[in-house]
Amino acid sequence: MEYSLFSKPRDLFIDIVNPKDYVQIDSVSHMYQSLKTSVQKPLKMILLYGRPGTGKSMLLHKLHHDLSKHQKVCMIDIPVIDEDDFLRVLAHKIYSYASRESLSLTNFLELSAAVNYPVIPIVLLDEAQLYSSSLMEKIRLISDARALKFVITLHKTDNEDIIAKEHFQTRIWESIELQNASYEELKIYIQKKLLKANCFDVANMINDKNIKLINKLTRGNYRDSNKLMFALFSLYAWYEEHNPSKIKYNALNKKWIEMAAIHTGLIRA
Amino acid sequence: MLDVSKLERRWLKYKIKSMLPYAGFLTVIIILGFTIPLLLSTSTSSHSSIKKENVKKLKAPLPPLSKNDENSMILEPSMQFLQSMNVPSPSLEKESISSIPVSTVPSKISISQPKIETAVPPPIVKPIQTPVQKGNLTSIKRDDTTFDIHELEERFKNNSNPNLGLYIARYHYDHGNYTESYNYALKTNAINSTIEESWLIFTKSLVKLGKEDQAKKTLQLYISNSNSQNAKNYLDTLGKESHK
Ligand SMILES: Nc1ncnc2c1ncn2[C@@H]1O[C@H](COP(=O)(O)OP(=O)(O)OP(=O)(O)O)[C@@H](O)[C@H]1O
Ligand SMILES: [Mg+2]
Numbered sequence: 001m002e003y004s005l006f007s008k009p010r011d012l013f014i015d016i017v018n019p020k021d022y023v024q025i026d027s028v029s030h031m032y033q034s035l036k037t038s039v040q041k042p043l044k045m046i047l048l049y050g051r052p053g054t055g056k057s058m059l060l061h062k063l064h065h066d067l068s069k070h071q072k073v074c075m076i077d078i079p080v081i082d083e084d085d086f087l088r089v090l091a092h093k094i095y096s097y098a099s100r101e102s103l104s105l106t107n108f109l110e111l112s113a114a115v116n117y118p119v120i121p122i123v124l125l126d127e128a129q130l131y132s133s134s135l136m137e138k139i140r141l142i143s144d145a146r147a148l149k150f151v152i153t154l155h156k157t158d159n160e161d162i163i164a165k166e167h168f169q170t171r172i173w174e175s176i177e178l179q180n181a182s183y184e185e186l187k188i189y190i191q192k193k194l195l196k197a198n199c200f201d202v203a204n205m206i207n208d209k210n211i212k213l214i215n216k217l218t219r220g221n222y223r224d225s226n227k228l229m230f231a232l233f234s235l236y237a238w239y240e241e242h243n244p245s246k247i248k249y250n251a252l253n254k255k256w257i258e259m260a261a262i263h264t265g266l267i268r269a
Numbered sequence: 270m271l272d273v274s275k276l277e278r279r280w281l282k283y284k285i286k287s288m289l290p291y292a293g294f295l296t297v298i299i300i301l302g303f304t305i306p307l308l309l310s311t312s313t314s315s316h317s318s319i320k321k322e323n324v325k326k327l328k329a330p331l332p333p334l335s336k337n338d339e340n341s342m343i344l345e346p347s348m349q350f351l352q353s354m355n356v357p358s359p360s361l362e363k364e365s366i367s368s369i370p371v372s373t374v375p376s377k378i379s380i381s382q383p384k385i386e387t388a389v390p391p392p393i394v395k396p397i398q399t400p401v402q403k404g405n406l407t408s409i410k411r412d413d414t415t416f417d418i419h420e421l422e423e424r425f426k427n428n429s430n431p432n433l434g435l436y437i438a439r440y441h442y443d444h445g446n447y448t449e450s451y452n453y454a455l456k457t458n459a460i461n462s463t464i465e466e467s468w469l470i471f472t473k474s475l476v477k478l479g480k481e482d483q484a485k486k487t488l489q490l491y492i493s494n495s496n497s498q499n500a501k502n503y504l505d506t507l508g509k510e511s512h513k
Contacts, residue, residue: 195421200432204439231271238273250466259280263271269283 004240009202010233012193013226017057019065023192025185031176032059038174039067039122039151045143049154050178053223056153059178060124063151072121079130086135094121094148105138112147120149128152140172180220187211189222190229201249202233210252217261224266231260425453431461438470447477465497472503481507 012021038046048056057077064075074093080086084102091097091108095115103111125131131139142148156177181189190211194203218224235256239246247253261267418440425433434457442450454471457464468491475484488504491497 195436198430200430200436204432204436234271235273235276238271242273255280258283259273259276262279262283263276267283269279269286 004237005201006233006236006240008197009194009199010230010237012197012199013229013233015223015226015230017061019058019061021193022058022062023189023196025181025188027179027182027185028055028059031178032062035059035063035151035176036066038176039063039149041174042120042146043143043172044174045140045149045172046151047154047173047175048151048178049156049175051156051180051221053221054178054180055222056178057126058222060126060151060153064124067122071119072117073124074121075124075126077124077126079125079127081130081132081135083132083135083138086138090123090148094123105141108142109145109147112142112145120146122149122151125150125152127155129155143172181215181222181225182220183212183215186215186218186220186225190214190225205249205252207251210254210257213254213257217257217266224264227264228257228260228266231263232257235260235263422453425456429460431457431464431467434460435464435467435470438467438474442470442474447474450474451478463495465495465499468495468497468500469503472500476507 035046035048038044048059050056061075061077064073067073072094074090076089076093080089087103087105087108088099091099091103091111095111097111125139128136139150139152143150187208190206191203194200194206214225214228218228232252236247239256258267262269418437421433421437421440425437434453438450438453438457440450441447441453450470451474454467454474457467458471461467468487472484472488472491475481475487485504485507488500488507492500492504
């Protein structure tokens with residue numbers, strides 16, 4: 001495609017998780033701060049939960065990025081659901097212990113005692129709803145033995161309340177719930193993303209009414225908002241190429257926002 | 270990739286669908302509006318006064334319906350007003366680039382800048398629409414803690430991008446910091462004297478700071494250079510208000 005004013009803002013909203021793109025949002029940074037202090041507490045396990053697209057993975061990656069400067073941190077963003085594999089992967093990643101055979105829990109704890117890091121290493125597990133109860137129990141035992149600290153994220157869905165599951169009920173869990181953005185937060189999210197990338201002219205186009213509509217359509221969900229903005233700027237890029245006279249630079253086009261919402265399935269039409 | 274024409278069709282379908290309930294309601298009212306007078310006109314003339322009342326009552330439910338949009342607009346900060354005025358036509362702007370004696374406009378105005386900074390204490394702005402202002406105040410607080418405008422100002426110092434200057438001016442105007450919006454609009458105008466919105470923010474800030482005469486002069490100057498319809502409109506509203 002040709003160069004377009006809108007291709008850069010469009011690509012800002014590709015739905016990927018990269019801690020470099022982290023945007024500071026009030027409520028999220030509060031959570032992030034409390035997360036950082038919780039991580040230093042002994043024996044606690046930390047649970048980040050919330051609906052899909054509320055930024056759990058983003059927060060986890062940000063934590064990984066920041067903590068790894070100071071201590072041993074290990075991110076498992078693609079779940080290792082096989083129980084035998086799990087300990088082997090951890091042993092390899094944290095203690096650089098390569099083994100073909102699977103490790104027993106006792107072996108693993110011995111290994112950790114032998115290596116003995118000055119600060120307890122932290123393991124970040126994304127998408128932990130995929131782990132079985134027995135594996136979660138093993139994770140708890142490792143945490144109890146002070147071998148490792150765990151921060152895990154969980155999907156919250158309508159039909160299954162995972163938090164209510166037994167193994168998360170115990171008091172060792174410190175849970176933090178992530179939510180959709182409010183109107184103000186969404187405004188800040190979108191504007192900051194654009195300004196960070198020097199897209200001032202496009203940032204100037206977005207008025208409060210536009211944000212209100214976007215917020216109404218996406219209910220402040222970050223992933224949905226990303227998809228919507230991506231589709232919207234794709235439309236702008238298309239019009240820029242094929243029918244530039246239709247583009248008004250003083251506000252985002254309400255019709256195009258709705259068209260983008262239809263394209264992404266936020267509006268059923 | 271994107272099938273825009275198909276998307277346009279789907280959008281039209283969606284719009285029609287979402288308008289249907291309103292359209293249905295409207296047709297019912299229109300039909301009633303026609304049939305009731307007809308029915309009543311066949312009866313005796315003594316009923317005619319009742320007839321009129323009936324029609325009025327029937328029409329009463331209409332306004333709340335169409336007001337839906339206006340209700341949501343009330344919440345808009347005052348910038349909305351400016352945006353609604355601002356319909357830039359790119360061709361016009363390009364023309365004015367060549368026609369404006371760039372040096373005269375900014376320099377004339379910048380003379381007055383120190384005056385304002387010394388003479389004007391932190392501006393006391395009379396809230397025009399009190400209920401709305403109150404609502405805005407709380408959000409301003411949140412904004413300030415989260416949105417680092419100073420970082421943007423720092424960047425503006427380094428890159429002098431007029432679009433960024435406009436963004437900052439707009440931000441400050443939205444938040445009621447009219448001295449700041451004045452300053453940044455001024456700087457923006459100095460970098461690029463053809464941005465209509467920046468001139469409007471500049472003059473509106475002047476008005477908010479109690480310098481209405483200066484605002485008018487600036488507007489006249491800008492109009493003579495740019496022929497901006499929005500600026501003319503704004504000048505007109507200023508004229509009307511001062512006559513009251
Ligand atoms: N604070 C933030 N700064 C920048 N981008 C964010 C932020 N929060 C969320 N996002 C973006 O929103 C999108 C969705 O976030 P994320 O993938 O973290 O959601 P999630 O809660 O992990 O969803 P799921 O439960 O489906 O895994 C991502 O593209 C991410 O880049
Ligand atoms: Mg995730």
